[in-house]
Amino acid sequence: MEVTLSVKRFDPDSDQHSSYNQDYVVEMEESATVLDGLIKVREEVDGTLALRCSCRSAICGSCAMRVNGQARLACNTKLVDIVDSGKVVVEPAGNMEVVKDLVVDFSPFWDKVRDVKPWLDPEGPDPDPDQEYLASNEAMLDLAGVMACIMCGACVSDCTVLEVDPNFLGPAALAKAYRFVADPRDSDDEPRLSDLNEYGGMWDCTRCMQCVEVCPKGVDPMGRIMSLRDKAMATGYTSTYGARHSMAFTNGVRQEGRVDELSLPVLSKGVFNIVEQIKMIPLGIRAQLAGKRPPILPHKNPGQENVRRIFNRLDKHDNSPDRLEIPTAIIGLASPVVLTFVAIIAFLILQFYWNSESVSGLKPDAYQSGSVEPFTRFSYFHNCFWFYCDPETSGSELVVNSNAEAER
Amino acid sequence: MKYAFYPGCVSRGAAPELYDATVEVCSRLGIELEYDSMSGASCTGAGILQEKNLKLGDTLNARTFALAEKTGLPLMTICSTCQGVMSQANDRLKSDPEYLAEINKSLADEGLEYKGTADPRHLLWVLIEDVGIEKVKSLVVKPMTGFKAAPFYGCYIVRPSSALGFEENPDRQDSLEQVIEAVGAEVVDFPGKTLCCGFPIVMINEKNAVKMVANHTTDAKDLGADAMVTPCPLCHLNLDGYQPQAASMAKRPIDLPILHLPQMLGLAMGINPKDMRLNGHMVSTKKMLTKVAVSP
Numbered sequence: 001m002e003v004t005l006s007v008k009r010f011d012p013d014s015d016q017h018s019s020y021n022q023d024y025v026v027e028m029e030e031s032a033t034v035l036d037g038l039i040k041v042r043e044e045v046d047g048t049l050a051l052r053c054s055c056r057s058a059i060c061g062s063c064a065m066r067v068n069g070q071a072r073l074a075c076n077t078k079l080v081d082i083v084d085s086g087k088v089v090v091e092p093a094g095n096m097e098v099v100k101d102l103v104v105d106f107s108p109f110w111d112k113v114r115d116v117k118p119w120l121d122p123e124g125p126d127p128d129p130d131q132e133y134l135a136s137n138e139a140m141l142d143l144a145g146v147m148a149c150i151m152c153g154a155c156v157s158d159c160t161v162l163e164v165d166p167n168f169l170g171p172a173a174l175a176k177a178y179r180f181v182a183d184p185r186d187s188d189d190e191p192r193l194s195d196l197n198e199y200g201g202m203w204d205c206t207r208c209m210q211c212v213e214v215c216p217k218g219v220d221p222m223g224r225i226m227s228l229r230d231k232a233m234a235t236g237y238t239s240t241y242g243a244r245h246s247m248a249f250t251n252g253v254r255q256e257g258r259v260d261e262l263s264l265p266v267l268s269k270g271v272f273n274i275v276e277q278i279k280m281i282p283l284g285i286r287a288q289l290a291g292k293r294p295p296i297l298p299h300k301n302p303g304q305e306n307v308r309r310i311f312n313r314l315d316k317h318d319n320s321p322d323r324l325e326i327p328t329a330i331i332g333l334a335s336p337v338v339l340t341f342v343a344i345i346a347f348l349i350l351q352f353y354w355n356s357e358s359v360s361g362l363k364p365d366a367y368q369s370g371s372v373e374p375f376t377r378f379s380y381f382h383n384c385f386w387f388y389c390d391p392e393t394s395g396s397e398l399v400v401n402s403n404a405e406a407e408r
Numbered sequence: 409m410k411y412a413f414y415p416g417c418v419s420r421g422a423a424p425e426l427y428d429a430t431v432e433v434c435s436r437l438g439i440e441l442e443y444d445s446m447s448g449a450s451c452t453g454a455g456i457l458q459e460k461n462l463k464l465g466d467t468l469n470a471r472t473f474a475l476a477e478k479t480g481l482p483l484m485t486i487c488s489t490c491q492g493v494m495s496q497a498n499d500r501l502k503s504d505p506e507y508l509a510e511i512n513k514s515l516a517d518e519g520l521e522y523k524g525t526a527d528p529r530h531l532l533w534v535l536i537e538d539v540g541i542e543k544v545k546s547l548v549v550k551p552m553t554g555f556k557a558a559p560f561y562g563c564y565i566v567r568p569s570s571a572l573g574f575e576e577n578p579d580r581q582d583s584l585e586q587v588i589e590a591v592g593a594e595v596v597d598f599p600g601k602t603l604c605c606g607f608p609i610v611m612i613n614e615k616n617a618v619k620m621v622a623n624h625t626t627d628a629k630d631l632g633a634d635a636m637v638t639p640c641p642l643c644h645l646n647l648d649g650y651q652p653q654a655a656s657m658a659k660r661p662i663d664l665p666i667l668h669l670p671q672m673l674g675l676a677m678g679i680n681p682k683d684m685r686l687n688g689h690m691v692s693t694k695k696m697l698t699k700v701a702v703s704p
Contacts, residue, residue, distance in 0.1 A: 209563055209567035253450060259451055291685065291687070292688060303447075310471065
């Protein structure tokens with residue numbers, strides 16, 4: 001079988017500073033893998049081709065690279081399965097800096113794995129010297145799935161979040177973190193979850209499934225990240241945008257049977273988060289102008305009673321914040337209105353104190369001690385308000401005016 | 409051809425233009441939509457509900473499948489995310505009879521039972537598998553010659569491939585390109601077409617989500633795309649709604665209209681753009697409509 005391997009080359013020491021594709025035509029057996037092809041090229045055609053490999057049996061995790069645009073282990077990818085019109089495109093793994101040709105720098109990968117403290121911190125007193133720490137079969141079967149990880153970096157290569165944010169811990173490190181959080185012998189769950197709850201941690205995953213698709217060992221990193229989120233929420237870490245979003249979404253489905261797009265952003269950002277809510281206003285206005293208007297109150301789902309029954313049956317330990325059963329839509333819609341009102345009041349009160357400090361002998365303490373009549377206080381407040389309604393009135397006039405009122 | 413229609417939450421909420429365009433296009437394609445018997449179906453959970461409680465998510469989807477089974481019609485959706493979540497749930501339910509029996513216990517209260525025969529399919533797949541690409545071509549009255557469309561699938565209609573029936577139906581993998589070609593337009597192939605649009609984290613890490621929008625839209629634009637076409641309303645919301653932020657992040661104008669799949673079909677079939685609410689996008693479609701010789 002004649003195969004053209006189109007290999008992405010890069011040599012930092014050469015004069016050519018950018019990468020380029022070089023085609024190698026090789027004659028291969030039907031049973032040959034991509035790695036067999038690359039080794040043949042290196043040994044028989046071009047000794048300058050750099051690649052990393054060791055066991056050739058999908059155990060060591062050294063030869064992860066992009067083959068026809070997707071991360072794979074070169075050693076367990078048969079040429080015959082992927083050869084498209086005689087050509088196979090081979091590139092270095094993504095999201096990591098290329099050292100030379102198909103060799104990438106794994107240092108950030110290992111740094112992130114180290115960041116999640118990948119060691120067991122056992123709970124309780126040490127067992128007798130001739131005994132082991134015990135864990136249930138069920139727990140270990142679950143963990144065995146993650147322990148199958150060979151740290152090849154295929155998931156990191158194709159992670160869509162790492163592509164835009166190198167700070168993201170990434171699927172491999174997060175799966176490794178899950179391995180210890182879910183280990184019944186480990187005592188550090190809370191501090192671990194607290195760390196993973198931070199920016200760049202578990203909530204930054206987009207659930208795009210790239211890692212699930214490319215993992216050669218079926219580790220399901222995304223599924224592990226989802227489990228970490230569940231554990232974090234169950235442990236009480238519920239104040240991140242991610243946790244709020246998840247809870248508000250679930251609550252919306254429980255109450256209306258469907259997503260409520262108006263209240264979801266408000267509840268995700270937090271009902272008292274005035275800054276973020278103001279930031280959303282331009283998008284809201286643009287959506288309104290374009291005619292993207294979700295109904296103010298969600299459609300009544302005729303099957304809602306049954307949806308709710310399923311929730312009651314299967315979601316008994318739900319820790320979402322609607323135990324009072326206030327519809328999320330109402331909380332979500334009321335919050336911007338109430339916050340705007342609170343903001344106006346707060347603004348006026350602040351003005352009241354700022355201005356009063358500019359009047360000598362009339363400190364806020366004076367009001368609190370009751371030496372100034374309530375009526376005066378009202379007048380002062382009224383003046384502040386008037387001042388902001390009437391552009392003709394200047395600040396100094398206001399001070400004089402209020403001073404006169406106070407003296408009266 | 410009649411289908412039990414599952415429109416998903418977004419086409420009845422923030423992207424009503426998708427619903428309108430679907431209804432218009434399906435009537436031309438000879439697709440009848442049975443909505444009333446499906447109106448009691450719930451959200452699929454979109455993968456979020458599944459984070460906390462996989463069984464709850466599977467039960468809600470089994471309920472939708474049972475409702476579809478009751479109509480005796482095949483189940484059709486118009487959302488990539490719904491498609492993926494339903495396919496994954498169906499995969500789990502069909503492969504484990506014990507699990508299915510357990511889930512059915514929760515459906516028994518309303519007299520429903522999921523027998524495991526549903527096969528949820530996106531309009532995109534229905535076009536290829538039931539309608540046939542030749543029929544689609546025959547209905548094109550305004551070929552979109554010279555129009556360059558960049559496909560954008562949405563994660564859940566391409567991954568995990570094991571649950572999406574790609575082995576039995578290999579055409580699904582390039583279905584969007586096939587439809588673009590069928591309406592006479594040119595496919596703009598770009599690396600981001602099967603990647604994430606950023607929508608799931610737009611409320612959580614807006615900066616990353618907007619960066620994804622910027623990357624995909626500028627890539628497509630640089631390759632000469634006149635518009636992007638997507639079968640996923642969530643991708644539409646993010647790529648369309650956050651494009652102004654993406655433009656300021658990329659420090660350049662982008663102006664790439666994001667069309668829903670049925671909107672593109674409808675244009676080629678000569679449906680009035682207003683009936684498909686092409687004026688209901690945040691990125692204006694006016695310039696693009698002039699290019700396909702339709703008055704906006």
